[in-house]
Amino acid sequence: xxxxxxxxxxxxxxxxxxxxxxxxxxxxxxxxxxxxxxxxxxxxxxxxxxxxxxxxxxxxxxxxxxxxxxxxxxxxxxxxxxxxxxxxxxxxxxxxxxxxxxxxxxxxxxxxxxxxxxxxxxxxxxxxxxxxxxxxxxxxxxxxxxxxxxxxxxxxxxxxxxxxxxxxxxxxxxxxxxxxxxxxxxxxxxxxxxxxxxxxxxxxxxxxxxxxxxxxxxxxxxxxxxxxxxxxxxxxxxxxxxxxxxxxxxxxxxxxxxxxxxxxxxxxxxxxxxxxxxxxxxxxxxxxxxxxxxxxxxxxxxxxxxxxxxxxxxxxxxxxxxxxxxxxxxxxxxxxxxxxxxxxxxxxxxxxxxxxxxxxxxxxxxxxxxxxxxxxxxxxxxxxxxxxxxxxxxxxxxxxxxxxxxxxxxxxxxxx
Amino acid sequence: xxxxxxxxxxxxxxxxxxxxxxxxxxxxxxxxxxxxxxxxxxxxxxxxxxxxxxxxxxxxxxxxxxxxxxxxxxxxxxxxxxxxxxxxxxxxxxxxxxxxxxxxxxxxxxxxxxxxxxxxxxxxxxxxxxxxxxxxxxxxxxxxxxxxxxxxxxxxxxxxxxxxxxxxxxxxxxxxxxxxxxxxxxxxxxxxxxxxxxxxxxxxxxxxxxxxxxxxxxxxxxxxxxxxxxxxxxxxxxxxxxxxxxxxxxxxxxxxxxxxxxxxxxxxxxxxxxxxxxxxxxxxxxxxxxxxxxxxxxxxx
Numbered sequence: 001x002x003x004x005x006x007x008x009x010x011x012x013x014x015x016x017x018x019x020x021x022x023x024x025x026x027x028x029x030x031x032x033x034x035x036x037x038x039x040x041x042x043x044x045x046x047x048x049x050x051x052x053x054x055x056x057x058x059x060x061x062x063x064x065x066x067x068x069x070x071x072x073x074x075x076x077x078x079x080x081x082x083x084x085x086x087x088x089x090x091x092x093x094x095x096x097x098x099x100x101x102x103x104x105x106x107x108x109x110x111x112x113x114x115x116x117x118x119x120x121x122x123x124x125x126x127x128x129x130x131x132x133x134x135x136x137x138x139x140x141x142x143x144x145x146x147x148x149x150x151x152x153x154x155x156x157x158x159x160x161x162x163x164x165x166x167x168x169x170x171x172x173x174x175x176x177x178x179x180x181x182x183x184x185x186x187x188x189x190x191x192x193x194x195x196x197x198x199x200x201x202x203x204x205x206x207x208x209x210x211x212x213x214x215x216x217x218x219x220x221x222x223x224x225x226x227x228x229x230x231x232x233x234x235x236x237x238x239x240x241x242x243x244x245x246x247x248x249x250x251x252x253x254x255x256x257x258x259x260x261x262x263x264x265x266x267x268x269x270x271x272x273x274x275x276x277x278x279x280x281x282x283x284x285x286x287x288x289x290x291x292x293x294x295x296x297x298x299x300x301x302x303x304x305x306x307x308x309x310x311x312x313x314x315x316x317x318x319x320x321x322x323x324x325x326x327x328x329x330x331x332x333x334x335x336x337x338x339x340x341x342x343x344x345x346x347x348x349x350x351x352x353x354x355x356x357x358x359x360x361x362x363x364x365x366x367x368x369x370x371x372x373x374x375x376x377x378x379x380x381x382x383x384x385x386x387x388x389x390x391x392x393x394x395x396x397x398x399x400x401x402x403x404x405x406x407x408x409x410x411x412x413x414x415x416x
Numbered sequence: 417x418x419x420x421x422x423x424x425x426x427x428x429x430x431x432x433x434x435x436x437x438x439x440x441x442x443x444x445x446x447x448x449x450x451x452x453x454x455x456x457x458x459x460x461x462x463x464x465x466x467x468x469x470x471x472x473x474x475x476x477x478x479x480x481x482x483x484x485x486x487x488x489x490x491x492x493x494x495x496x497x498x499x500x501x502x503x504x505x506x507x508x509x510x511x512x513x514x515x516x517x518x519x520x521x522x523x524x525x526x527x528x529x530x531x532x533x534x535x536x537x538x539x540x541x542x543x544x545x546x547x548x549x550x551x552x553x554x555x556x557x558x559x560x561x562x563x564x565x566x567x568x569x570x571x572x573x574x575x576x577x578x579x580x581x582x583x584x585x586x587x588x589x590x591x592x593x594x595x596x597x598x599x600x601x602x603x604x605x606x607x608x609x610x611x612x613x614x615x616x617x618x619x620x621x622x623x624x625x626x627x628x629x630x631x632x633x634x635x636x637x638x639x640x641x642x643x644x645x646x647x648x649x650x651x652x653x654x655x656x657x658x659x660x661x662x663x664x665x666x667x668x669x670x671x672x673x674x675x676x677x678x679x680x681x682x683x684x685x686x687x688x689x690x691x692x693x694x695x696x697x698x699x700x701x702x703x704x705x706x707x708x709x710x711x712x713x714x715x716x717x
Binding site for chain 2: 003006007010014217218219221222223224225226227228394395
């Protein structure tokens with residue numbers, strides 16, 4: 001125990017005291033923030049159709065269209081109505097568009113009495129699909145309103161008839177219908193995926209690299225003559241893991257501190273609730289993140305023990321994280337069939353458990369025994385992986401030169 | 417005197433390669449034991465079995481009079497050949513860590529690390545990172561990390577590599593001092609002159625097997641005293657002496673191998689007649705010669 005603690009402490013301090021740790025601890029959250037905020041501002045600008053003109057001989061339709069746009073999710077700053085739509089008006093609008101005074105103009109034509117008008121949208125930005133769908137959507141509704149009015153429906157009634165109908169989603173959790181927000185609850189899952197993937201990639205390769213480094217020096221001989229290999233592995237895992245978890249904790253603290261601010265509200269983040277996570281899910285999040293992280297780190301350690309230099313680690317970084325990528329690809333299936341046999345089996349397979357089981361918990365809470373079993377299997381897999389890593393480490397270090405083949409590694413496991 | 421280490425016909429193979437075959441040896445407390453052999457002979461494999469990094473396939477390792485047990489390792493200090501330190505770690509932290517790993521408390525480890533660094537004249541460098549130090553300094557630090565927990569059995573694999581003569585003699589003196597305090601020391605090296613000077617007992621391994629072992633005196637006495645080392649000034653005409661089997665002539669000195677039955681006294685008379693003799697020594701072959709002769713002159717390094 002003492003050895004595990006000593007080694008863990010050494011690994012932990014070496015990482016926490018390093019410059020890289022300090023820099024990434026501060027820069028990563030601010031980098032993410034910058035991208036999120038910047039992206040949001042850009043999206044607002046790009047998605048915002050600021051100055052629009054609507055030209056039509058049917059002034060009533062144009063006015064209704066203006067009303068529709070004003071009530072939409074992204075209302076333009078100014079909408080200018082040109083009626084009637086004469087060739088001269090078109091020339092002038094074209095000039096204004098070229099001069100940048102307008103972002104675009106909508107040219108609506110149609111014979112009197114025609115309920116479905118024809119429309120052409122002139123713009124400088126042909127790829128602004130967002131504005132195009134906004135216009136298309138609202139023009140359809142505006143035309144429908146006009147048609148309803150002409151059939152004797154009162155204008156306010158016509159306006160309310162074309163409004164989209166909101167659907168409330170209720171989720172059955174342990175037999176109780178709970179109000180939920182589908183998009184938000186998956187935000188939590190994506191947060192887990194991104195966090196796990198990122199941290200595994202950074203600290204998993206870090207783990208593999210530090211072991212490969214030890215192999216290229218003779219420090220392992222000193223260590224092995226003082227402590228058994230599984231103590232070394234366990235200590236290493238706890239030390240590297242501790243530093244990773246500390247960093248993640250700092251990131252989360254910064255994120256939470258930020259989540260309450262005015263700036264956050266602007267980009268649609270409002271405390272923890274906007275991740276769609278309740279307290280129980282947060283506990284599962286932490287449990288599966290920590291266990292998943294340790295499993296992947298132990299896997300990296302085993303892999304690192306077969307390599308001869310830290311340069312080789314780079315080539316294997318993807319290999320370490322590949323089960324995570326597979327779980328991400330399985331997400332769509334599991335989301336739609338959270339309690340199928342396949343989903344159950346997948347969620348109990350340790351490399352997939354952290355993401356798939358968490359996904360199942362968020363969509364439709366699985367039976368307790370399955371959650372318990374998945375945690376037990378994950379813990380067992382971590383222990384087993386440490387045992388394998390320790391064996392490969394002890395034997396692998398004695399072999400220099402070429403990288404071992406899989407059959408050779410399996411044979412190593414048999415040596416004592 | 418008691419047996420600190422006793423290897424009882426240990427063997428170890430990796431896949432098809434036999435690393436160590438049926439090796440037996442004992443090391444007594446208060447003695448220095450030389451484990452010799454060409455590269456790949458099985459020296460390091462044997463040491464790894466002694467310190468429990470690997471287990472023998474057959475045979476038994478006994479430490480301090482009982483069958484190998486990890487607890488015994490607290491009384492062992494092992495210095496592997498070079499680079500047995502964390503490069504990025506501050507020297508003092510490193511020494512304290514190593515001391516703690518071998519069972520010292522933090523305060524004792526700190527105090528001993530300081531006193532050894534003071535003695536080895538590297539106290540000024542203890543706040544630097546290990547990689548910033550010269551190779552010789554690193555070797556001194558590794559040496560300290562090996563002995564600071566006051567082990568009763570010390571294993572030194574090429575301890576003097578990268579050291580200048582001043583530091584070599586500093587470390588040699590320290591080892592002799594430790595030996596005189598009753599510690600057993602296993603010394604593995606290619607440097608035959610150092611073995612000859614320091615070791616009481618030797619074992620020469622080749623291709624995983626012990627080919628020569630015993631006390632230095634025993635080993636040497638198996639060879640005839642037919643080597644003459646001669647320092648002189650003047651004519652080298654004595655090299656024509658008919659009893660000479662082989663001779664190497666260096667500026668001011670000559671190493672001569674006599675034919676069986678040839679008289680060294682006659683050679684001395686002849687030499688003294690033509691040159692001034694500063695030194696005339698009649699000896700057994702040097703350990704180096706024995707080594708080369710025994711392993712057949714085919715040495716990788």
